[in-house]
Amino acid sequence: MVKTADTGYMSRRLMKALEDLFLHYDYTVRDTNGGIVQFCYGDDGMDPAxxxxxxxxxxxxxxxxxxxxxxxxxxxxxxxxxxxxxxxxxxxxxxxxxxxxxxxxxxxxxxxxxxxxxxxxxxxxxxxxxxxxxxxxxxxxxxxxxxxxxxxxxxxxxxxxxxxxxx
Known part of the structure; x- marks a missing residue:
């Protein structure tokens, strides 16, 4: 059984890790240093935002x-x-x-x-x-x-x- 406090902590850690990622003009996902994390965002390349x-x-x-x-x-x-x-x-x-x-x-x-x-x-x-x-x-x-x-x-x-x- 997973406690609510544990899932909340994991959720916060995940959000903190992902907050520096952005979709670049060439549809690659990059971090703040410009390193490529993913070549095509999602399966369809569409930005959900x-x-x-x-x-x-x-x-x-x-x-x-x-x-x-x-x-x-x-x-x-x-x-x-x-x-x-x-x-x-x-x-x-x-x-x-x-x-x-x-x-x-x-x-x-x-x-x-x-x-x-x-x-x-x-x-x-x-x-x-x-x-x-x-x-x-x-x-x-x-x-x-x-x-x-x-x-x-x-x-x-x-x-x-x-x-x-x-x-």
């Missing part, structure tokens, strides 16, 4: 999407998706992982997980994020006579989303 959204949601979709756009920049050859294409791709991807319809709560009031392990709240927040981006694309792509000739140049830079970035 930047994962949570300001609204308390478990994922900061805006930050993750900016990361996706930085990793997969759209060049002149990429086709920019229309808002209907974005919705269609989201529906296809959710169907691939077994999410066809959302049942929010079971009879006892608990969240129902999809076959893929996603909660209804997560799927709703993902859908609302994609919907916000589709509305931005629709707003920008409306015909405005002042900007019609330059539209193809600036739309991809403002809200242009390629299939590769969305996937």
């Amino acid at each position: 930047g994962m949570e959204g300001k609204n308390g949601k478990p994922l900061n979709f805006d930050r993750l999407f900016l990361r996706s756009k930085a990793i997969c920049p759209s060049d002149g050859d990429d086709v920019i998706l229309s808002s209907s294409d974005m919705r269609k791709i989201l529906h296809e991807k959710l169907s691939e992982v077994g999410v066809s319809k959302l049942e929010e709560k079971d009879t006892s009031g608990n969240d129902i997980m999809s076959e893929a392990g996603f909660s209804a709240d997560f799927i709703k927040s993902l859908q609302s994020f994609v919907e916000e981006n589709t509305k931005l694309t629709e707003t920008i792509t409306e015909d405005d006579p002042k900007h019609l000739k330059n539209r193809n140049n600036f739309i991809p830079r403002i809200s242009g989303i390629s299939r590769r970035q969305l996937e």
Whole structure:
């Protein structure tokens, strides 16, 4: 049997040992002397400090999407998706992982997980994020006579989303 005082002491020692570690710009975990402790932070290389959204949601979709756009920049050859294409791709991807319809709560009031392990709240927040981006694309792509000739140049830079970035 482990006493509470012992576990508290071990916890404090562990936190003290880890407090000097930080995620470097090249995604390596380093100590204060610059020595590499781990080559890639976690399995996915994502920094958990930047994962949570300001609204308390478990994922900061805006930050993750900016990361996706930085990793997969759209060049002149990429086709920019229309808002209907974005919705269609989201529906296809959710169907691939077994999410066809959302049942929010079971009879006892608990969240129902999809076959893929996603909660209804997560799927709703993902859908609302994609919907916000589709509305931005629709707003920008409306015909405005002042900007019609330059539209193809600036739309991809403002809200242009390629299939590769969305996937």
